[in-house]
Amino acid sequence: MDKVINRWAGGTSYGPVLSQTDLYLLNTELELNPLLKGEVPDALMQFHLVTGFPTNSRTQDNGVHGRDQPATLPRVSQLIIISKYSPWCTIVKKDTGVTIGDICSIIYRDYNENDITDVEFNSLNPRGQEQLRRSSAVNTGNREPQNPNSPWGYYTPHQAPERLRRLDWLRERVYLEGISRDDNYARARLGFRAPNVFIMDLTS
Structure with missing residues (x-):
């Protein structure tokens, strides 16, 4: 019997x-x-954008379910x-x-490695x-908890660091639950719509 292959299976031959x-x-x-x-x-x-791990896994890799699967069909670069x-x-x-x-x-990486500029902050x-x-x-406390065995636990509030990251702009919405299409928003935001433009679905 021929083996049925999941059309979303990871690989480069699809x-x-x-x-x-x-x-x-x-x-x-x-x-x-x-x-x-x-x-x-x-x-x-x-997916927790503060720590870089999904909430149900803290393995050495990011542990995201289906991480090798294509994001779209057809696949795009x-x-x-x-x-x-x-x-x-x-x-x-x-x-x-x-x-x-x-x-x-x-x-x-985009939201953790890039700082908010002075112009952006002053806006x-x-x-x-x-x-x-x-x-x-709050994000610094979660990223560098006082108790390394309790990364989601309480931390003592402290002065915000000098470095402000793009992540901090999201405030409490630091969980990525997927992406979706919103052509009206894309057009209003970018001035155009395109099939490869998606919106982050973020929650707190």
Whole structure:
């Protein structure tokens, strides 16, 4: 009997990988992996952007379920990911096709390794600036807990560090539960819609 292969299985031998140019010329609509849409009840994504781990795993790798599966079908070499809660675009690129793991790791790096600039900080009103500092203190406490065996536990509040990361802009919405399409928002935000533009689904 022939073995039935999951169409979302990881690998590089499942049809062509469309470049962004190919995608736009063909005007191809992308089918999003069900894991990224929250349609697999026993494998719901909740990737913690502070620690870089899903809430149900703290293994040496990121432990994201289905991390080697393609993010879309057909597979594409580039996704543009934006958020309704921050002003930045995250570009996820991979010549062999963007995977679920790529999305999690690139968003994590983008929001943790890039600082908020003085211009961006000064665009906030005083209340927003104070909320940003408080978010930074909370995130630092979760990232560097006093008790390494209790990373989700209580920590003693302390002064917010001088460094403010993009992550802190999200305030309490630091759990990535997937991505989704919102063409109206993409057009309002970017001035255009495209099949490879997606919105982060974030929760607290």
